Amino acid sequence: MKSLGLLAAGTVGTLLVVLGAMWLSGSGRHPAGAGNRSLSRGGGEPVSRDRRPKTTRPARRATDSQRERAVANALERIDDWAAVARSRVRRQAAFQLALAAEAHSHGRREEAVACYDRILTREPEHFEALRGKAAVLTELARFRGAAACYRRAVAAEPDDLKVRFNFAVTLSRLSMFGEAAEQYRQIIKRRPDHERALYNLAVIAQREGKLSEAVELWQRVTQLSPRLASVWFHQGVALLELGRSADAVRCFQEAARLEPKRADVHTNLALALQADGKVAQARDAFERALQIQSDFLPAINGLAGLCWECFRRDSSRTGDRGQAIALCKRSLAIKADQPEIEQLLARMTGQPSARGAGASSTPAGR
Secondary structure (H helix, E strand, C coil): CHHHHHHHHHHHHHHHHHHHHHHHHHCCCCCCCCCCCCECCCCCCCECHHHCCCCCCCCCCCCHHHHHHHHHHHHHHHHHHHHHHHHHHHHHHHHHHHHHHHHHHCCCHHHHHHHHHHHHHHCCCCHHHHHHHHHHHHHCCCHHHHHHHHHHHHHHCCCCHHHHHHHHHHHHHCCCHHHHHHHHHHHHHHCCCCHHHHHHHHHHHHHCCCHHHHHHHHHHHHHHCCCCHHHHHHHHHHHHHCCCHHHHHHHHHHHHHHCCCCHHHHHHHHHHHHHCCCHHHHHHHHHHHHHHCCCCHHHHHHHHHHHHHHHHHCCCCHHHHHHHHHHHHHHHHHCCCCHHHHHHHHHHCCCCCCCCCCCCCCCCCC
16 A cells, blocks of 8 residues: 555656646746757657747837827927926026126126126027126227127017117217117107107207207107206207297297206307397396306307497497407407407407408307
């Protein structure tokens, strides 16, 4: 019985070994360490594992929706990367702007310019950097560089009127009055009541001899700021040069009412009154100007010319002739190089000059 039990146990063990081998063979696995040994099928020729036929599954073709989804995902990842890059650049720009502002506030202007340049190297059209650099360059009196920055800033933000105005002012400092006037017109087009743009455009128009345009602009400014004496003054000068003496008188009178202590206002009022035929009032206005500023040459010369004209019209008024001579001498004592006054004095004293004579009647500037 004992021998039968051992036989049964051995048979069962052998059967398990065989079944295990069959399972390993069917599943394509083999015991560890078997390597690439050949497997035997029955009593035939050994077959290498590598030479066994392999079955391949046909690849599935991607549908259009799958391809579109893949492209969309790729683009989304690219957008994410670009957003990260832009965010990094913005942070760096903000840091440099803060450094520039700090340096500028402490008077380190060149350092501020360097900070702005670091921003502009990465972002050539960065509006804040262009505006800040232009302002610093203006303080450094480097107006051409400032104008170049302002030009690019205006191109980046055409509706920023403050930057455009500063650009126009910088162009005027470079004597580029035509381009400055165009910038002022662009400001007025966007904001018709921009007082400072109207004022500066009127100054340029008057400077270039466009007196009718200047008068129209001055009138618009007076509507906005009727208590600004300088506007009435400049308007009066333009009107006087146009020969509209009565209108000029009204403008100078308003300027004198607003700023009664200005010698130039009273002098120009006197010239306008004289041109309008009101000689006595003109004399009073000249004298008021000299009471305010006794050495104001336009008033001295203007009164001398008025006295001389009165004497020429009525030779019996020898007092006017004497006053005119005294005024001419007083004027030459203040400033010797005045050919017109020298010639006028020569005529008054009986020494006519070949170059002619006549006191200046040009309106006095401030």
